[in-house]
Amino acid sequence: MIRNNTTYFKNENPDSMIRISRFFLPFLCCLTAPALAGTQTRWEVVPDSTAIVWNVREGDSHRDHIEMSGLRISAVLRYGVGADGSFRFERSIVWPMLRTIPNNTHGSLMRRFVWDVPRMLSVNENCLQQEKVRRIVLDGTMTVESDWTAVKGSLSLTRVLFPSVDEAAFCEKYILKNTGEKPLYVEIPRARSVIRTAPAKGVEGSYELVAEICGDTALMLAPRAEVAFGAFFSGRRSGDEALALNADAECAKRRALVAEWQRNLVLDTPDPVIDAMFAFAKIRAAESIYDTKGGLMHGPGGERFYAAIWANDQAEYINPFFPFLGYDRGNRSALCSFGYFARYMNPDYRPIPSSIIAEGTDIWNGAGDRGDAAMIAYGAARYALARGDAAEAAEVWPLVEWCLEYCRRRLTGDGVVASDSDELEGRFPAGDANLCTSSLYYDALLSAAMLGRELHKPARQLAAYERQAAALRKNIDRHFGGMVEGFDTYRYYTGNDRLRAWICIPLTVGIDERKEATVEALFSPKLWTENGLLTRSGDKTFWDRSTLYALRGVYASGETEKATGYLSYYSGVRLLGDHVPYAIEAWPEGSQRHLSAESGLYCRILTEGVFGIRPTGFRSFTLTPRLPAAWDRMNLRNVRAFGSAFDIEVRRAAKGMEVAVTQDGREVVRKRLRAGQSLGVTLK
Numbered sequence: 061m062i063r064n065n066t067t068y069f070k071n072e073n074p075d076s077m078i079r080i081s082r083f084f085l086p087f088l089c090c091l092t093a094p095a096l097a098g099t100q101t102r103w104e105v106v107p108d109s110t111a112i113v114w115n116v117r118e119g120d121s122h123r124d125h126i127e128m129s130g131l132r133i134s135a136v137l138r139y140g141v142g143a144d145g146s147f148r149f150e151r152s153i154v155w156p157m158l159r160t161i162p163n164n165t166h167g168s169l170m171r172r173f174v175w176d177v178p179r180m181l182s183v184n185e186n187c188l189q190q191e192k193v194r195r196i197v198l199d200g201t202m203t204v205e206s207d208w209t210a211v212k213g214s215l216s217l218t219r220v221l222f223p224s225v226d227e228a229a230f231c232e233k234y235i236l237k238n239t240g241e242k243p244l245y246v247e248i249p250r251a252r253s254v255i256r257t258a259p260a261k262g263v264e265g266s267y268e269l270v271a272e273i274c275g276d277t278a279l280m281l282a283p284r285a286e287v288a289f290g291a292f293f294s295g296r297r298s299g300d301e302a303l304a305l306n307a308d309a310e311c312a313k314r315r316a317l318v319a320e321w322q323r324n325l326v327l328d329t330p331d332p333v334i335d336a337m338f339a340f341a342k343i344r345a346a347e348s349i350y351d352t353k354g355g356l357m358h359g360p361g362g363e364r365f366y367a368a369i370w371a372n373d374q375a376e377y378i379n380p381f382f383p384f385l386g387y388d389r390g391n392r393s394a395l396c397s398f399g400y401f402a403r404y405m406n407p408d409y410r411p412i413p414s415s416i417i418a419e420g421t422d423i424w425n426g427a428g429d430r431g432d433a434a435m436i437a438y439g440a441a442r443y444a445l446a447r448g449d450a451a452e453a454a455e456v457w458p459l460v461e462w463c464l465e466y467c468r469r470r471l472t473g474d475g476v477v478a479s480d481s482d483e484l485e486g487r488f489p490a491g492d493a494n495l496c497t498s499s500l501y502y503d504a505l506l507s508a509a510m511l512g513r514e515l516h517k518p519a520r521q522l523a524a525y526e527r528q529a530a531a532l533r534k535n536i537d538r539h540f541g542g543m544v545e546g547f548d549t550y551r552y553y554t555g556n557d558r559l560r561a562w563i564c565i566p567l568t569v570g571i572d573e574r575k576e577a578t579v580e581a582l583f584s585p586k587l588w589t590e591n592g593l594l595t596r597s598g599d600k601t602f603w604d605r606s607t608l609y610a611l612r613g614v615y616a617s618g619e620t621e622k623a624t625g626y627l628s629y630y631s632g633v634r635l636l637g638d639h640v641p642y643a644i645e646a647w648p649e650g651s652q653r654h655l656s657a658e659s660g661l662y663c664r665i666l667t668e669g670v671f672g673i674r675p676t677g678f679r680s681f682t683l684t685p686r687l688p689a690a691w692d693r694m695n696l697r698n699v700r701a702f703g704s705a706f707d708i709e710v711r712r713a714a715k716g717m718e719v720a721v722t723q724d725g726r727e728v729v730r731k732r733l734r735a736g737q738s739l740g741v742t743l744k
Contacts, residue, residue, distance in 0.1 A: 101636035103198075105332050110322050110339040111199035112641055116141055116192075123148065124639055126202070127344075127361050127654040130223035130314075131351040131389075132157060133295075135230045136363055137202060137221060145192040147204055147219075150174050153230050155295040156350045156359065156366035159263035163418045168366045169262070169295060171255070173271055177234060177291050178217055180273065182247040183210040188217075198641055200318030200343050201311070213240040224305070225313040226351075229294035233307040237286045248275030248289050256298075269295045274307070321346050324386045327666055328695040337631040338666055340641045341659035345378060346387050348656035354420025355396040356389055362645060362653030368417040368424075369397040371432035372483040375439035376500065377605070378660035383446035384667055386700025395452055398440050402459040409466050412436065414485075428480030429470075431497030435483070437463035438500040441507030445675035448703030450514070453678070457515055460508050467501045468528065475535035477501050482562070484603075487649075488595055491553025495540045496562045498532060503569035505529035507675070514678050536566065537573050545597060547581035549574050559586050561593040561606035567613025568668075575617040582610050583622065591647065592630060603646040608661035615669030615686050618736050624688040627665060671696055671708060672738070678702060684738040685710045687717045704743045 102122065103112045123140030136152040151173045158169035178188055190209040194216075197203040201222040208215045220233040238244050255269040273291045281287055290307025327338040349358045352367045359366040360373050369375075374397045382390035400416045404423075413423035414432050440460050444453040470478045476498040482490040509525040540550045545559050552560040563578050581587060586597040592607030594600070607630060614623040635641050643658035667673050671694070672684025679702050687694060687710050696708045706723040716734040720727060721741050731739055 101632060102638055103636040103640055105336045105636070106197070106199075107332075109199070110336060111197055112336065112340075112635060113198075114196045116145070116195060118145070119143065122638065125651075125654075126198070126641070127348075127656075128202075128221075128223045129347045129349075129361060129656070131226045131349065132228040133223050133230060134348070134350075134361055134366065135223055139196075139202070139204075141193050141196075145190075147191060147193050147206060149176075151230060151293060152363060153293055153295075154363060154366060155228055155267070157228070157352055157419065158267045158295055158297065159367075159418060161261055161263060163263050163422065165368055165415065165417045165424050166364050167263070167418060169257070169267055169269075170363060171269055173293055175253075175271055175291070177232065177273060178208070180249055180251060181236070182249075183215065184212055184245050185247075186211045188215070191217075198340075201314060207239070210240075210244060213238065213242055213244045215239055215244065220311055222311065222314045223347075224310050225317050227294070227303055227305065227310070228296060229292050229303055229305055229310075231305065231307060231310045231314075232291040233288060233311050234291065235286055235288045236281070238281045238283050241283055243283065244281045246277075246279055246281045246287060248277040248287070249273055250276035264297050266298050267295055268298060268300075269293075270302070274305075317347075318343060321385065321387065324698050324700050325384050325663075325667075326695075326697040328693075328697060330691050330693065331628060331631075333635060334628060334631050334666075337635040337641070338663060340635065341643065341662040342385060344642045344654060344656050344659035345381065345663060346385060346390055349389050349393045352419035354400070356393040357396060357419070358390070358393040358656070360645075360655040360657055362650060362655050364653075365655070367419045368415055369400060370415045371401070371412070371430070371435040372414075373655070373657040375401065376435040377439075377657040379439045380442035380446060381660040381663055381667070383443065383448070383701040384663075384673075384699055386698075386705070391447060394443055394447075395455065398436070398443070398456050398459055401436050402462075405459065405462045409462075409469055411466075412463070427485035430481050430483055430485060431477065431479040431494065431500065433463040433466040433470075434477060434479075434497045434500040434504060437467070437504035437508065441504055441511050442675060444511055445507060445514070445677065446681075446701045448678040448701065450678065453511060453515055457511065457517075460504070460511065464501075464504060464508055464525065467497075467504075474539045475531060476539045484595070487601075488560075488599075489553065489556070491555065493539070494553045494562075495536070495550050495560075496552075496565045498536050498540075499565040499569050499571065502529055502532045502536065502571065505532065510676050533571060536571060541574060544581070545586055547584070548577040549581045550578065559584075559597040561587060561595050561603070561610065564593075564606065564610035564613040567617045568609055570616065572617055575619075579614055579617060579619050579622065582614065583626070588626075591633075601646065601648065604643045604658050605645075605661055608643060608658060608665060612661075612665045612669035615665065616672065616684075618686070620686040620688055620735070623669070623686070624690075667696070670694065671710075673701075673708075675702070676740070677742075679704070679744070680740065680742045682738045682740055683708065683719065683721070684736070685717060685719055685733065687712065687735075702743050706743060 103114050121143040125138045127136045134154040138150040140148045155169045160167045188208040192207045194205045204219040206217050216237045216239050218235040251273040253271045257267045259266040271293050275289045292305050321342045327335050348361050379394035382394050404412045411429040413425045415424040440456045444456045467477050476493045478493045479497050482494045505525045509522045512522045550563045591602050642654045643662045644652040645655040674682045692712045694710045709720045711718045720730040
């Protein structure tokens, strides 16, 4: 639908839309203007911070949703500003470890709460009136600043909304300030609402859900004075000790954790939007880890996927990223996931389940073999190399070895890997053998050869992996290569005659024989839209994961200028548009959920695409920086991979760029490179 020269793209939730100016659409075909020229952005990057702000204007009515997570809870906040300027707010809270019946993939206890806490306050013996939201800030918490009218006075109210870091509670801190000239009599109630769920519906019987305001205060609030209190939404098993929570302490823990993520793997470029989007992606990628009885499990989220792991989301997408961030719980969750998949290795080489669910007590394998062994081998080998821990790598090695052998046994007569489906699980056809699975297997073979050398595995075995990779590369081109809709690129499977987004996968693993036509096809009107890549030409469905893979692959192919224009555009829409601040899963499916592994894929555009980091050993990697023409520099600081902490600095120089890697204040290497050149780096 068209309104006021603006195109709106609706999802399943009528309150959430992505808004793109029609003026900007020509830019999608010819990326020569600044990436955000012509877009209508609702949010702004706060200078010198890792925060964005929506400064609310009169009549600025809009609604959105965002997910936030802690070790024992997740919450989807549906929020917005009404036409009258008031804040609209609903909490959808998930307790992943309070399991429900049936105890399947989606068996996490969930409830929505619509308590309007400010309306429960009394000022001068009356309710607050006429709220006007001034601004909303996102920085790992949500801060909402509003002005209110009271009888014979005025106030401001600040809400700070966030999940507890380590308790099964969603927390809200409220700060009430007298902005008038006269004292105000303020009454803050102590309120408590308890829900006891039906015992027959819980794996462990009845659960107790408590919503409470920790007030019980009456005071005269002097002009310019403030008073603060907390509200909490918690869940527990019957018989568990009740939580005693303090809003200030919980807020401090959340801010300290976010600050830890922001101190590590710091991106510094001339583009503040990309820098900020990277900073936010680290939050969503790292926060969605749950302390289950089976160990730390990274979960996608989205009010559906918790206390469980997948071969794609966890093994393939997020686990190879965690070593770079240096987040201990992230690395532990990665190792936990590989340990669970390893339990399903078997001498008959039956498929490993696609997903381990319900805190590790069950599996899901509803789509058959999706190429899961290739996903796991790819992610496990890359993780082990980047982690740089020999003991962990030794744990992971048998899983890598088994998965590679599984894939070898699944080779077709044409020498590519057969599978029942792909990671889209039958939503779109994938034939008997698809391009994605074989490409991931190819990369896994190369990574395994490097990893095996670090672990002193037999040279004959590692040489066989390298030969298999070389043969597979040729077979991929012979079997999948061909003309599709006028582009000499890849058929996703035999008989496929429409362009597919996953033709980008070979580019991400260094297969570049058809790079020019593939890049041209990806950014053609047949696949590229205002919301990124369509899954298939002529369709309406898009999944951010394919756009994120494609941008990484286009950088790896050397098309730096084209990739940067689209990356800047995409980052601006996702970070500053109408549905912020993270990469999303899909549309129309899932109401554009903020699934967490997609944020890991965003970060990998920068680490693996822009900087071209490719692990080669426990202390070594190759660096192929892609410095955009408009940038004079790009830096990654406090990278935590390869058992080290180091900085990468890239500067514009005559006839190319100067690249420096510094470890513990000492220069490891400094060299001038031309565009497309690689540099081998070995850390101490």
